[in-house]
Amino acid sequence: MTKGEDTRSAVLGQALSLASQLGLEGVTIGKLAEHVGMSKSGLFAHFSSKENLQVAILDEAVERFVALVVAPALKKPRGEARVRAMLDHWLAWSKADFMPGGCIFVAAFAELDDRPGPARDRLLAAQRDWLGTLAGAVRIAVEEKQFRKDVDPEQVAHELYANALGLHYLSRLGDPTVAERRTRAAFDRILTDARARH
Amino acid sequence: MTKGEDTRSAVLGQALSLASQLGLEGVTIGKLAEHVGMSKSGLFAHFSSKENLQVAILDEAVERFVALVVAPALKKPRGEARVRAMLDHWLAWSKADFMPGGCIFVAAFAELDDRPGPARDRLLAAQRDWLGTLAGAVRIAVEEKQFRKDVDPEQVAHELYANALGLHYLSRLGDPTVAERRTRAAFDRILTDARARH
DNA sequence: TGACGAAACGAACGTTCGTCCTATTCTACG
DNA sequence: CGTAGAATAGGACGAACGTTCGTTTCGTCA
Numbered sequence A, B: 001m002t003k004g005e006d007t008r009s010a011v012l013g014q015a016l017s018l019a020s021q022l023g024l025e026g027v028t029i030g031k032l033a034e035h036v037g038m039s040k041s042g043l044f045a046h047f048s049s050k051e052n053l054q055v056a057i058l059d060e061a062v063e064r065f066v067a068l069v070v071a072p073a074l075k076k077p078r079g080e081a082r083v084r085a086m087l088d089h090w091l092a093w094s095k096a097d098f099m100p101g102g103c104i105f106v107a108a109f110a111e112l113d114d115r116p117g118p119a120r121d122r123l124l125a126a127q128r129d130w131l132g133t134l135a136g137a138v139r140i141a142v143e144e145k146q147f148r149k150d151v152d153p154e155q156v157a158h159e160l161y162a163n164a165l166g167l168h169y170l171s172r173l174g175d176p177t178v179a180e181r182r183t184r185a186a187f188d189r190i191l192t193d194a195r196a197r198h
Numbered sequence C: 001t002g003a004c005g006a007a008a009c010g011a012a013c014g015t016t017c018g019t020c021c022t023a024t025t026c027t028a029c030g
Numbered sequence D: 001c002g003t004a005g006a007a008t009a010g011g012a013c014g015a016a017c018g019t020t021c022g023t024t025t026c027g028t029c030a
Helices: A003-022 A029-036 A040-044 A050-074 A080-093 A104-112 A118-143 A153-173 A176-194 B003-022 B029-036 B040-044 B050-074 B080-093 B104-112 B118-143 B153-173 B176-194
Strands: none
Touching: A003 A029, A003 A050, A003 A104, A029 A040, A029 A050, A050 A080, A050 A104, A050 A118, A080 A118, A080 A153, A080 A176, A104 A118, A104 B104, A118 A153, A118 B153, A153 A176, A153 B118, A153 B153, A153 B176, A176 B153, B003 B029, B003 B050, B003 B104, B029 B040, B050 B080, B050 B104, B050 B118, B080 B118, B080 B153, B080 B176, B104 B118, B118 B153, B153 B176
């Protein structure tokens, strides 16, 4: 890895952490430069525009999400086990130490949803992908006859997604430990309902 | 109503609409002044600081939420009917025409959750209130023996809250009509699970 | 009608933002 | 070792931000 790629990657790590706390818009080039010990202009040269920086931050986040959540789950056997692995890693993701302000996708979504542009496109594509991946894992569990055949995979994915969002908000609204327990209970209820009766 | 209170109220209406699209921080005094056809300084005099303006926007939103969601539901009979009324009005609220960017509380939460201050305090208090109100309505339904007595009202409130959040995000991620249908289905499943078996 | 307080205005402030340009330092390779 | 090109620094810019100030307009009641 060349020197440029090296610092660029280090910058993105810091940027990810900052963005989770202050939002994408809050990651100012000056503040970010100060955090990594560089000059504004030196850092700026890596991205050429703030918009590019924002997209790069999202790309970095997506890459980590795939590595930490999606990929490990795909190694699990098809069916409910894989769905549960996704949920487990998802909960761990939202507590990841490189995102002290919580899931960056949640923060970015609220900012970008009314501001068209490349960053918004990148974020929406990533979230649609993930929702599709979740629904796909549920569909496989149906095909494997672990879930009832009248289960709607997209409805289940919708509800799981909603509860993960709920964890993000409710752990800031009250006790994070309690919020996580309730979220796990909700996940359980959704999957138990979907399970085929024996 | 004096002239000052009159324009102040008109300003807050516009501010609410802007904040739902751009977030609280995006409601710039200059932009807001332009929207209502005033000078920056003339508008600024009503609030004395941007922080005060943000709190005033939240107060305005809370007032409307109580009038449009909480109050009508409290007129319904105790029990599941009241819970369902809350949910119905809540869904209508998140589509209110004075918030073209969606529920302002969701937008504000993402911005404020890592920025201590009066605005954050106001928002957290309001959301805790609402969560408590929801849980209270569920508890009443348990007391009225419409819900099973082993139902945990706070768990139910948590799941309802999570699904309402899910609606906000998922209606921007995909078809809003489909998202609302799925949210209603999730609400139904939660309440049906809670209902006493006959 | 005259006067007084409330309300709104226009201009300016200091700061921070993203971006650009030029010069300097570093790094890798022939 | 020397040099070309990559990487970084320094400084300046125009615009937008929140805020302040002194002045002007408006509404109300004696």
